[in-house]
Amino acid sequence: MRFIHLADVNLGAVPDRGCPWSEKRENEIWETFRRVITGIRENPVDLLFIAGDLFHRQPLLSELKEVNELFASIPKTRVYLMAGDQDYMKIDSFYRTFSWASNVVFFAKEKVACVKDEKLDVYVYGMSYEHPVITEDLYAGIRPENKEGIHILLAHGGDRQHCPLDAAKLAAAGFDYAALGHTHAPRVLIRDRALYSGAPEPLKPNDFGEHGYIEGRAENGRIKTSFVPFSMRTYQQLLLNVNTESTQLSLEDNLKEELFKRGGLNIYRVILQGKRKPELLLIPERLKAFGNITEVLDETVPAYDLEALQRQYAGTLIGDYISYFQGKNRNTVEEKAMYYGLQALLETSV
Amino acid sequence: MILNRITINNFGAIYNRTMEFAPGLNLICAEEEREILFDFIKIMFFGFSDPYGKGCENDLYTRYQPEQGQEYGGILWFEDHGKNYRLTRDFGKETYVCQLFCQENENVLELGSDTPAHLIFGKLSEKLYENAADVKALKGTSAADFARELHNYLGALEKSWDSSMQLGRADQMLKMWRKGYLSQKERWQKDVQRQQDKMSARLEELESQLDELRDRKGQVAQQQTEIYSSASREEETLLGEQIRTTEKKNLEMIAVAVIAAVVGIVGLVGHFQMGDEMSRVGMDVCVAAAVIAIIYSFSVRRRLRSELAKQKKKKARMQVHQDKLKFSQEDLDENYNEMLTAFTNIQKDYQEYETETALPRSEDLEIQALNLAMETIGTLSGDIYRESGRKIRIRASRILRELTDGKFIEVFRDNQQHIMLDTEQGQAELGKFSLADMKLVYFAIRMAAGELLAAKTTLPVMLDDLWSGCPEEQILSALKWLKKQPGQIFIRTDNAKITELLEHIEYTKM
Numbered sequence: 001m002r003f004i005h006l007a008d009v010n011l012g013a014v015p016d017r018g019c020p021w022s023e024k025r026e027n028e029i030w031e032t033f034r035r036v037i038t039g040i041r042e043n044p045v046d047l048l049f050i051a052g053d054l055f056h057r058q059p060l061l062s063e064l065k066e067v068n069e070l071f072a073s074i075p076k077t078r079v080y081l082m083a084g085d086q087d088y089m090k091i092d093s094f095y096r097t098f099s100w101a102s103n104v105v106f107f108a109k110e111k112v113a114c115v116k117d118e119k120l121d122v123y124v125y126g127m128s129y130e131h132p133v134i135t136e137d138l139y140a141g142i143r144p145e146n147k148e149g150i151h152i153l154l155a156h157g158g159d160r161q162h163c164p165l166d167a168a169k170l171a172a173a174g175f176d177y178a179a180l181g182h183t184h185a186p187r188v189l190i191r192d193r194a195l196y197s198g199a200p201e202p203l204k205p206n207d208f209g210e211h212g213y214i215e216g217r218a219e220n221g222r223i224k225t226s227f228v229p230f231s232m233r234t235y236q237q238l239l240l241n242v243n244t245e246s247t248q249l250s251l252e253d254n255l256k257e258e259l260f261k262r263g264g265l266n267i268y269r270v271i272l273q274g275k276r277k278p279e280l281l282l283i284p285e286r287l288k289a290f291g292n293i294t295e296v297l298d299e300t301v302p303a304y305d306l307e308a309l310q311r312q313y314a315g316t317l318i319g320d321y322i323s324y325f326q327g328k329n330r331n332t333v334e335e336k337a338m339y340y341g342l343q344a345l346l347e348t349s350v
Numbered sequence: 351m352i353l354n355r356i357t358i359n360n361f362g363a364i365y366n367r368t369m370e371f372a373p374g375l376n377l378i379c380a381e382e383e384r385e386i387l388f389d390f391i392k393i394m395f396f397g398f399s400d401p402y403g404k405g406c407e408n409d410l411y412t413r414y415q416p417e418q419g420q421e422y423g424g425i426l427w428f429e430d431h432g433k434n435y436r437l438t439r440d441f442g443k444e445t446y447v448c449q450l451f452c453q454e455n456e457n458v459l460e461l462g463s464d465t466p467a468h469l470i471f472g473k474l475s476e477k478l479y480e481n482a483a484d485v486k487a488l489k490g491t492s493a494a495d496f497a498r499e500l501h502n503y504l505g506a507l508e509k510s511w512d513s514s515m516q517l518g519r520a521d522q523m524l525k526m527w528r529k530g531y532l533s534q535k536e537r538w539q540k541d542v543q544r545q546q547d548k549m550s551a552r553l554e555e556l557e558s559q560l561d562e563l564r565d566r567k568g569q570v571a572q573q574q575t576e577i578y579s580s581a582s583r584e585e586e587t588l589l590g591e592q593i594r595t596t597e598k599k600n601l602e603m604i605a606v607a608v609i610a611a612v613v614g615i616v617g618l619v620g621h622f623q624m625g626d627e628m629s630r631v632g633m634d635v636c637v638a639a640a641v642i643a644i645i646y647s648f649s650v651r652r653r654l655r656s657e658l659a660k661q662k663k664k665k666a667r668m669q670v671h672q673d674k675l676k677f678s679q680e681d682l683d684e685n686y687n688e689m690l691t692a693f694t695n696i697q698k699d700y701q702e703y704e705t706e707t708a709l710p711r712s713e714d715l716e717i718q719a720l721n722l723a724m725e726t727i728g729t730l731s732g733d734i735y736r737e738s739g740r741k742i743r744i745r746a747s748r749i750l751r752e753l754t755d756g757k758f759i760e761v762f763r764d765n766q767q768h769i770m771l772d773t774e775q776g777q778a779e780l781g782k783f784s785l786a787d788m789k790l791v792y793f794a795i796r797m798a799a800g801e802l803l804a805a806k807t808t809l810p811v812m813l814d815d816l817w818s819g820c821p822e823e824q825i826l827s828a829l830k831w832l833k834k835q836p837g838q839i840f841i842r843t844d845n846a847k848i849t850e851l852l853e854h855i856e857y858t859k860m
Contacts, residue, residue, distance in 0.1 A: 012695070014699065017545055017699075017703055018541050018542065018544070018545045057694075057695035057698055057699070058691045058694065058695055059691075060688050060691055060692055060695075061684065061687070061688050061691075062688065092687060092690075092691075094687070094688075094691065285534060295712060296712075297712050298712075298716075308399050311399070311475060311476075312396075312399045312475060312476045312477055313475060313476075313477045313512070314473065314475035314477075314478070315473065315474070315475050315477070315478045315511060315803070316475070316477045316478065316481075316510055316511040316512040316515075317509065317510030317511065317512060317515060317517075317727070317730055317731055317734060318477070318510070318512065318515075319475060319477070320730045320733075320734070321726065321727065321730055324726060324730060325726075332715060332719075333715060333718045333719045333722060334719075334722065335719075336715065336716065336719030337718075337719040337720070337722035337723040337726065338723075340524060340527065340719055340720055340723040341520075341524070341723030341724075341726060341727050344520040344521075344523040344524045344527075344723070344727075345515065345517075345520050345727070347520075347523065348515075348516045348519035348520040348523055349512070349514040349515050349516060349520075350514050350516060
């Protein structure tokens with residue numbers, strides 16, 4: 001028995017709204033989902049689990065029809081689907097009245113139900129969100145039925161607002177596998193037994209790392225899983241080191257080189273770090289033009305020897321200024337303020 | 351502190367030279383030697399500071415560095431608190447030496463890369479030393495320029511204890527940086543606004559489509575209401591009754607025709623079987639009546655059939671209309687729900703975007719930091735001003751009274767922060783006085799500041815010619831005042847008048 005575990009596809013989401021690549025990203029989320037289905041069509045798996053948040057918002061009827069057509073195109077695969085907190089089943093949700101293809105099982109109640117796959121002897125347990133927030137652990141008392149076969153739980157949530165999940169309880173419950181959804185990053189709760197697949201496409205600038213789905217198979221009564229990276233792009237944090245020899249041009253060249261190495265399609269948050277020549281006027285905004293860059297954080301500081309300056313200027317305004325900040329457990333704003341003021345005072349003095 | 355002698359091995363334009371100094375007034379004639387001499391003495395005590403890191407190209411070390419292979423340093427003999435010291439330094443990068451030798455107790459302190467300043471001057475920093483011991487002439491040549499220069503000098507000193515500070519320019523620089531971040535944020539806000547406008551436009555479009563659908567739904571509902579109204583129902587019921595009545599009549603006519611046919615057949619059979627004429631006539635009448643009845647029933651039935659067809663057609667039309675309305679309503683409901691879902695989804699997207707964009711951005715952090723920097727500079731310079739400003743003016747006023755035999759009484763600031771001078775003739779803004787008077791005020795302020803900055807230490811002061819263009823008696827009173835001071839004074843001038851005036855006072859020429 002082979003299966004694919006997907007979650008948090010978030011069809012309809014518009015990542016990085018306002019950025020030039022935003023519209024492309026919206027289409028790529030659909031495209032990646034279609035690629036998963038195409039992959040299943042070409043190399044069918046027995047089961048496809050979608051552990052919630054297939055849609056980013058309430059699904060439109062037209063979207064459900066499109067998704068259903070895709071499911072219908074993989075008749076050899078049985079699809080198990082649940083609504084998560086993002087696409088929860090509102091009173092007037094199209095989920096409630098939709099007729100799914102014969103190979104699709106949709107868990108339509110906010111109460112865990114069990115569906116048996118007669119052919120494979122697999123029991124799938126699941127439920128759908130009918131509310132955007134569920135503070136109760138609805139999976140707490142759920143135990144697999146005392147029957148021969150593979151018992152798989154489809155669950156969504158894990159934080160306090162969304163069905164808090166207790167890993168120990170989940171382990172004790174005795175499911176062969178728990179296909180989890182909610183967190184956008186893939187995460188192993190219990191090795192080969194309870195995993196968050198994460199979103200197949202990253203959705204927010206802090207969704208760093210690889211994204212994809214989990215592929216599993218039953219071997220000698222045990223489930224073996226592997227993560228399959230599948231996203232079109234990744235979000236990455238790019239640290240650029242600045243030193244007293246750096247110039248705006250050298251920094252731009254470094255960035256271009258790094259982007260070339262890491263891939264121009266990926267989306268970056270650039271962080272400038274290190275000590276720069278005090279007179280160097282950095283224009284971080286200009287770096288955005290070299291690739292898909294959401295933000296450039298300038299954490300560089302002028303290469304001042306604060307202790308030497310404090311000694312040299314003790315008793316004057318500059319000395320007092322350094323002492324004022326040195327005496328504090330500085331936060332980011334204070335750290336920046338110290339360097340800004342110091343630079344202005346030093347550069348304008350005659 | 352009294353400097354007795356220095357030996358400069360190699361330092362800028364001075365090569366292997368020893369100079370002897372005397373306590374009191376010392377005269378230096380070579381202009382270029384004055385700055386090198388001051389920097390040499392300062393560096394002997396404080397060393398080369400490198401607070402700007404390796405990126406700084408115009409540092410003093412590079413400026414005064416001799417050619418490669420030459421010794422870089424010197425020896426300084428000085429007396430402090432009744433003890434004589436010898437300070438030897440070699441600034442060579444590989445042969446760095448700093449040795450302080452006390453001639454009285456023959457103690458030698460090897461300081462390595464450390465400086466002896468803290469041992470000699472305590473808390474007096476290099477900058478305070480510079481401000482106290484290096485008295486330069488102001489640049490202004492006209493009275494107005496000089497007044498402005500003096501105003502700037504006093505302002506910087508009162509607010510920072512450092513005359514090289516330009517707080518106004520520093521503030522401008524910080525504001526300029528802030529403006530950069532503000533315009534960056536403004537650009538981003540415009541982008542956000544564009545996105546919000548786009549979503550709002552889509553919401554409006556959906557809303558108008560929803561309104562349209564709502565209207566159409568209303569029309570359909572009204573039509574349905576009309577269909578299901580009592581009049582329509584009555585009409586439908588009436589039509590049903592009419593159909594039933596017509597069908598009943600039709601059946602009656604069929605029965606009449608059947609009975610007539612039976613009577614006709616009976617009459618025809620009787621006609622041939624009856625013997626008597628009367629009976630046969632009777633039978634014929636029956637047959638005729640039956641034929642008439644059949645003909646009548648057929649004609650009535652034809653009329654009833656056409657009537658029934660019309661009634662059924664009408665009923666079918668009514669049914670089709672009802673079905674059409676029903677389908678139309680279902681279709682509208684589906685479209686409406688689809689659009690309403692899209693509408694609420696975009697509304698949620700809008701709210702989410704609004705929340706996301708309300709979070710602080712990196713520009714906000716920079717702006718906050720710049721505001722904090724400006725505030726802190728303002729607060730700290732305010733503190734210095736409150737502490738130093740009054741002290742400087744009080745001490746400067748006393749010096750002025752001593753210099754002018756009480757003709758100049760006080761230097762102070764008015765409510766508008768103008769520098770005012772109180773004299774025997776009355777009070778006036780400093781700019782109203784002659785250039786010579788202003789130079790005298792500057793001298794008094796510098797001497798006062800030097801005393802306050804050096805606190806308990808008496809520093810050797812390097813003095814530029816501050817009196818060019820001043821009357822002789824003014825210069826003489828200043829020189830006499832200097833002579834009375836406990837510290838050592840180095841006057842750099844090539845002014846023959848000053849040299850001549852110094853002849854009246856004891857001094858050492860170098």
